[in-house]
Amino acid sequence: VTVWEEEKYEAGVKWRFLEHKGPYFPPNYQPLPDNVHFHYKGKPVKLSLAAEEVAVFFAQMLDHEYTTKKVFRENFFTDWRKVMTQEERLLIQDLDKCDFGEIHAMHKAKVEEKRNMSKEEKLVLKEASQMIVEEFGYCLLDHHRERIGNFKIEPPGLFRGRGEHPKQGMLKKRIQPEDVIINCSKESSIPVPPAGHHWKEVRHDNSVTWLASWTENIQGAIKYVMLNANSKLKGEKDWEKFEVARKLKTHVDGIRKQYLEDMKSREMRIRQRAVALYFIDKLALRAGNEKEEGETADTVGCCSLRVEHITLHKQLDGKDCVVEFDFLGKDSIRYYNKVPVISKVFKNLKLFMENKDPGDDLFDRLTTAMLNKHLSSLMPGLTAKVFRTYNASITLQQQLQELTNESMDSDAEKLLCYNRANRAVAILCNHQRAPPKTFEQSMANLQAKIDTGKEQLALAKVELKQAKKDAKEKDNSDPKLVVEKKEAAVKRCKERILKLEVQATDREENKQIALGTSKLNYLDPRISVAWCKRMGVPIEKIYNKTQRDKFAWAIDMTDIDFEF
């Protein structure tokens, strides 16, 4: 009986036995040495320990652009003043008169010192952190010792949200054992809190998968300590997710037919639901839950799109009925796309936008809850996000079929095509990244290699010409051999250049595209495992160690002819 074939639990039960050591707490704050000062209005001021710690958080970030942002500075200053003593609060009233220079310099020196540590010193540090992983990084869940994903309590600091976050710069407070809820088996050895402390609560709830939790102070959200992605629990959940997406494959034709029909409904909410679903299906948009205003950055998904986020073009670039999308999605990543749509969609959008202001909801009669309720009636387990998984995986499968075949000879060529297929999905899902800081440099380096290669090719051609000439003039067998050798050299040069140019193209195309997110979350790993088997590509070429661990379930059980 393998790990994957063990008996199932009754519904809602996630484990029978759970034992762990509790979370690991970050070290306490170390006060500044006596020779490092904070200055206010040019004069050194000795801060209380609490105020000093928060000052250090700010000083450490001074190289970052966001410490110059108004919102960040105001939030920081407000929260900093909250931890000051009465006396400090009276004195320190203007952030612009604060000088963190010495603290900043000390921090930079520390970073530099750490960077310059010897191999031996680094090894000592590594071993110490390994010890912590050994002690706190694993739990016992039923029969298995499992790695915990995030067993460390998040250290205090200044909150930096993504995009224009209204809470950026606020103080993220230090978490104490008194804030932490422990979840484990009644009959397990209960984790011991740090000396002199106690847990907020110890509970024994086997209907959830988390081992510990606390509430963070910025958004009031709950943070969880959970298992690593390579655990049995997470693996099974992952498998289930892809099975639901596969099931959509057999329902999707009917669902599409229905939402096209629904676009003609007399009821506005059904029309809106249909058009939203069309976008979610065609463009792999996220559902777009409502967000509390002022709590987070202003981002949207499908159902929360506003009139200002789309522009309708009766004609654009020679195409009819084009919808131009421009909005900030999850993580404030911009979604920009010009999409030709069917006229039914176009007309409905026009209707939805009538008599509305730019800031009004496009789908004012629709919520994600309504949409998901409808979807679950069409197929058990179906929600908006299943469409993303389904369309991502089916796109990978189709692209691999189109771009690759067994007769391709080099692994490099196969892998380039695999990456292209992966990239098609990443573009569909709008998975972007900041261009690497060294991007221009590394492209230039690659170009330099190509240039060198071309020089070598030119030289090789000259030598080949000469060899041919020699062969004509002197009619013996030796020069022919030379000609063949020179021809081979020219061919090698051409191949090398081609390979470099392909690499350059691949890298250029990948400049702002992140492949990892789709690979890890949206692409059924069985598609890739089966492809590797068919193409004779070792699985290591497409999945690194972490990814192989996460997808162990798929690598174990996938047949060569698996179809998503």
Added chain:
DNA sequence: GCAGCCACTTAGTAGCCGGCAT
């Protein structure tokens, strides 16, 4: 219906590390 709570997945990035060219 809907607001708040809760549990879980999905997301981009900073910084570390190891391998390779010089």
Added chain:
DNA sequence: ATGCCGGCTACTAAGTGGCTGC
């Protein structure tokens, strides 16, 4: 030996969507 580059990991923010209690 050194320094650079690219891949990987750790981190934690930001989503999705179910449930509950009115």
